[in-house]
Amino acid sequence: MPSRWRDLDESDVRVRPNPRGSRRRTKERPAFEDAVPGFVVAVDRGRFTVLVAAGDGGHGTPERTVTAVKARDLGRKGVVVGDHVGLVGDVTGSPDALARIVTQEPRVSVLRRTADDTDPVERVLVANADQLVVVSSLTNPEPRPRLIDRCLVAAYDAGLDPLLVLTKADLTDPAPFLASYAPLQVPHVVTAREGDVVAHAEQVRERLAGRVSVLVGHSGVGKSTLVNALVPDALRAVGRVNDVTGRGRHTSTSAVALRLPSADGTGDGWVVDTPGVRSFGLAHVDPARIITHFPDLEPGTEQCPRGCTHDEPECGLDDFVASGAAGPAGPSRLDSLRRLLRARTGRDERDERGEDAGDASDPA
Ligand SMILES: Nc1nc2c(ncn2[C@@H]2O[C@H](COP(=O)(O)OP(=O)(O)OP(=O)(O)O)[C@@H](O)[C@H]2O)c(=O)[nH]1
Ligand SMILES: [Zn+2]
Numbered sequence: 335m336p337s338r339w340r341d342l343d344e345s346d347v348r349v350r351p352n353p354r355g356s357r358r359r360t361k362e363r364p365a366f367e368d369a370v371p372g373f374v375v376a377v378d379r380g381r382f383t384v385l386v387a388a389g390d391g392g393h394g395t396p397e398r399t400v401t402a403v404k405a406r407d408l409g410r411k412g413v414v415v416g417d418h419v420g421l422v423g424d425v426t427g428s429p430d431a432l433a434r435i436v437t438q439e440p441r442v443s444v445l446r447r448t449a450d451d452t453d454p455v456e457r458v459l460v461a462n463a464d465q466l467v468v469v470s471s472l473t474n475p476e477p478r479p480r481l482i483d484r485c486l487v488a489a490y491d492a493g494l495d496p497l498l499v500l501t502k503a504d505l506t507d508p509a510p511f512l513a514s515y516a517p518l519q520v521p522h523v524v525t526a527r528e529g530d531v532v533a534h535a536e537q538v539r540e541r542l543a544g545r546v547s548v549l550v551g552h553s554g555v556g557k558s559t560l561v562n563a564l565v566p567d568a569l570r571a572v573g574r575v576n577d578v579t580g581r582g583r584h585t586s587t588s589a590v591a592l593r594l595p596s597a598d599g600t601g602d603g604w605v606v607d608t609p610g611v612r613s614f615g616l617a618h619v620d621p622a623r624i625i626t627h628f629p630d631l632e633p634g635t636e637q638c639p640r641g642c643t644h645d646e647p648e649c650g651l652d653d654f655v656a657s658g659a660a661g662p663a664g665p666s667r668l669d670s671l672r673r674l675l676r677a678r679t680g681r682d683e684r685d686e687r688g689e690d691a692g693d694a695s696d697p698a
Pocket of ligand 2: 648
């Protein structure tokens with residue numbers, strides 16, 4: 335479209351000063367041109383909380399959250415936290431107002447999950463995120479490497495950048511844990527409790543600035559403590575399913591987007607908290623997509639047999655790494671890659687059996 339416009343000269347423009355105005359509305363595309371854009375921050379039983387920017391919808395309205403339902407026009411399309419949508423109806427955001435979601439912007443990313451590894455039904459958890467923050471305590475409770483690996487696979491598969499946040503460094507030395515993750519080269523921040531404050535929360539905030547980050551972690555790792563440190567109470571008004579359900583808590587098991595204050599006023603970040611999400615079913619994950627996150631190893635897959643799982647005797651990566659083509663870190667990188675691929679298939683499960691027990695019944 336833009337290139338065609340460039341071909342026109344001024345005289346063309348004068349002939350049709352307002353091509354938009356003369357466009358006929360078709361049956362397929364009803365009058366959604368005046369739909370007000372919004373960002374879905376919470377979902378609760380068919381009701382969506384949508385943030386609408388100041389001024390949108392006219393009348394100099396301030397920024398507000400609008401409650402909305404899905405309009406028929408959307409068909410079977412799902413709407414989740416992180417979606418950019420178009421609203422019609424009452425978009426004032428007043429307490430009794432109800433708007434309708436009539437359009438959904440194409441998604442930049444989707445974080446999916448299945449109920450378990452054998453469940454073919456995928457659900458989209460969060461749309462348009464660009465980072466997956468895996469929160470794990472260094473001790474109390476002990477870190478669960480297989481669970482962390484599964485989260486990393488989910489992040490790589492969805493095209494999200496992973497970030498590890500390791501909490502409770504006041505209780506133990508983080509070095510041994512970090513050593514086992516070093517070959518994966520995943521960025522990490524180590525936090526600790528110092529009195530009432532979370533030390534190094536600032537480092538986490540820096541990594542989240544201007545991005546949409548999904549936080550996952552199992553119970554007790556300190557995820558709520560971290561979210562509270564990152565998002566002051568005053569900002570909770572945005573992205574709350576229901577104010578009645580209490581401070582920092584919501585009974586809903588779906589995700590909630592909380593706005594992250596930015597120190598310099600540029601680019602709001604969003605923290606998407608995911609209560610009840612302990613792990614990811616990875617049935618849908620394609621090994622080929624995981625490899626793309628290992629650019630040092632990826633060229634070695636050229637010698638692989640067709641459909642190689644990269645974890646079998648014929649895999650070309652062994653020779654590639656042995657030849658030194660992936661550099662001195664090659665062998666440990668390949669080990670780590672294979673560890674992730676095994677986390678995906680559910681092999682290697684002995685030591686951490688039961689960790690996903692909550693998943694199948696989890697309605698997220
Ligand atoms: N020593 C220490 N304790 C921490 C730290 N961060 C959190 N805790 C404690 O760990 C416990 C669990 O923290 P939460 O923030 O509730 O953990 P959570 O991950 O939200 O867990 P759920 O509430 O079960 O979902 C609480 O008693 C916290 O005070 C830390 O850095 N160091
Ligand atoms: Zn291979």
